[in-house]
Amino acid sequence: MSQVTSIDVARLAGVSQATVSRALRDIRGTSEATRARVRAAARELGYVPQQSGRSLATRLTNRIGIVTGELANPFYPALVAPMVERLHEHGYLAVLIPDEDLDDLDPVQLIDGSLDGVLLTTIHQDSRLPAELSRRGVPRVLVNRDVSLGDEDASVADNVAGARQVARLLLAAGHRRIAFLGGPPTVRTNVQRAEAFRAALERHGIGVSARLWSYGPFDLDHGRLAFARFMAQDAPPTAVFCANDVLALGALEAARAARLAVPRDVTVVGFDDIPMAALSMIDLTTVGCDLDAMARSAADLLIDRIADPGRPARRLVHPTRLVLRGTHGPPPGNPDI
Amino acid sequence: MSQVTSIDVARLAGVSQATVSRALRDIRGTSEATRARVRAAARELGYVPQQSGRSLATRLTNRIGIVTGELANPFYPALVAPMVERLHEHGYLAVLIPDEDLDDLDPVQLIDGSLDGVLLTTIHQDSRLPAELSRRGVPRVLVNRDVSLGDEDASVADNVAGARQVARLLLAAGHRRIAFLGGPPTVRTNVQRAEAFRAALERHGIGVSARLWSYGPFDLDHGRLAFARFMAQDAPPTAVFCANDVLALGALEAARAARLAVPRDVTVVGFDDIPMAALSMIDLTTVGCDLDAMARSAADLLIDRIADPGRPARRLVHPTRLVLRGTHGPPPGNPDI
């Protein structure tokens, strides 16, 4: 229980406590001889410097917060895993801050000095969190989700380009009745994908009916429900573009439940290319945006920001590409392409 | 930058620093009047107590470490998500300690006093970590993976019962050439499943050929490779029991690649019932062991242990049940049942 402290080590090594602190950090101003003696004493006592003492003195914690949605939603592990790994490579430990994604997160845990910085993956368009963190001087990076005001470090996908690619794909395949199965209307990532998609369709003279347009949570259930609602209409869509892969998974579930064959009866396209999408049992056609790179570069951005709090904000927009797999095809009864 | 401290609040409220500390924690021995004054001052200054100061004084951090494997492996999010949630409900934040799963983890981060306790999900049979943590007085709970020595808190599945249930299922369906696609031989969870399965088969006079028995990492690739190896043999198995669902996923992948229909050509059964297994596109027959309950009760066990370091160790063994989905059936050319 009674932890070994640097004082105990000092006593055993016959030096002062300050010297122990210096020697163990290989700091200039300690002779090799004492360093060896101190190290030996530390090893003998099984001494490990206590983080709380160190943090209080240095104001550094080597901890970085990741504000994340439910890890049960497979999108988040896909994003969080590479971040954790990258942070670890840089000597940081990740602290998970669960966010229910509804109203604004209580920022106390982010500003109590227990974190050197924060990665934000659940920001809504109207969130006051970035401003609050800014006031407090907490280094932060927005990941995947963006905000409209542009002076925040961010690592996001090129949502507009991705949505356009999907529009082109579907139109080229001959689809005309196309649905959009979207995420929350307050999430900028979703809005960007939605608006770019709508604009691309309208540019080709395809009107979008409100009945083929759904906003809701980024989860399986909304995917299932909205898809079922689409397909139950008099003129069901021949293709459904889902604002992310989790929604698409829900759509595929619902299709199977309704005995609809994909892509023969209906085309389903996702966005993100989460690892699951590549499983041959799922084989989802989607927009790839290299989540790994997005996550890693977000971590790098934050580490950079911590080192240089004054530098101008940087926003990394990662390119997207169509990942053509097995859930897209021509509309039923229109077997061209 | 220059953080607001309790001294600033004290000055503004016209009380001593200690009173601020007390008032803000609603501790007995502060009048409602001063409490109000202090709260007002704190709010005005935007004061948030600093965790490092608090930790140093109380030796409490409200942080719990979760030693976890790659979150890219879908088993871990299934385990980690409910833990994080449960910990959060109890006022703890989760710190992720990535473990490469190879040799023993460097314990420094677990014993530097920055964690009130640790949840261990990657323990190997011969790991010295539990003993080390024990010496240091670090509260800990083993999750999913067990060790042979029995004086550790643990929350695990009933691996023996689960493996037996699978053996019964396969034998009853008429399978005789059965393969076991296992995890690492140093992981007790895997060994228990393997040994119980082997024993159950032998009890029914089914010998197990070494060529139908594979140990390897708990990942998709091993699932794919081992399954392909099994099926390439002269007398391929008619059923493959995978020691966990991720391996089974790999097996299903390999089956599809080899144009083998499941379960018509070969039966595949998993273990764990991770959420993905329930997707209708995957529809994996598996052994369910309520990962949520396992994870949550592990968190509870740890919180309990922290409150009462002296109590005897408790091991929770969670019951298993067969989850019959779509990947099992009779052996090919033997259409009974």
Added chain:
DNA sequence: GTGAAAGCGCTAACAT
């Protein structure tokens, strides 16, 4: 190169 001493921001024991 090393020691003495101060201080990081909080809690807690002890007065009053």
Added chain:
DNA sequence: ATGTTAGCGCTTTCAC
């Protein structure tokens, strides 16, 4: 009910 004081274990001036 509140103020005073002494730490918690480290890092970091500042002397020598």
